[in-house]
Amino acid sequence: MRRSSPLSASVGLSARDRILRAAQDLFYLHGVRATGIDRVIAEAGVTKVTFYRHFPSKDDLIRAYLRQRHETWIAWFKESLAASRASQSAADRRTQPLMPVLQVAREWFHASTFRGCAFANTVAEIGESVPSITGIALQHKQAVRDAIADLLPSDVAAAHMAWAATLALDGAIVNAQLGGSSTEAALLGLQHLLHALACGYCDQGNG
16 A cells, blocks of 8 residues: 655645544554654644644544545555455466465555555554453454455355455564565465465365
8 A cells, every 4th residue: 555645645635634544554563552642743844733623632644544544545455455366367366366465465565655454453552451452453363354254155164264365364464574585474474374275175165
């Protein structure tokens, strides 16, 4: 997911949207703990009064950041999955229905802005002190699972398979976040896991 800098893309945005755009870039790149409110204010080009009018606390901004991140990311994920599936042959759609997940992961992991899963990162940083973000993260993971499930025929087995594929993707994200050779190793491992899941699914007569 490639994003332009917050300042270059903020012309014409409302103050609230400028704040959120700055938070999107800074929180994801540097983490929510390391990013202070003053830096967000400076990047957004607003006053403190304006900032606190829209976000009474940093926790409010973090929740808004995650909700917006979810909307943007899941829309990209679904669109990318659909495009990858459309490029598959009919046979591959039947025998390797989960491979679009690998293709999308490869695109994401190689993006210069990739810093792992924003939701897992944020929960790891402040989940204990801001419990409400755990619910946002859970809803995000469920949406990821549902998007993957759309690649499969609709039945109980597909739902379980989609959740397993989501877990495999999560593991790959963590390893790819280390960078370097870990990125390719993560993609190779994800490929093997998705292939094994698809083979097991097809062996049950659902492919």
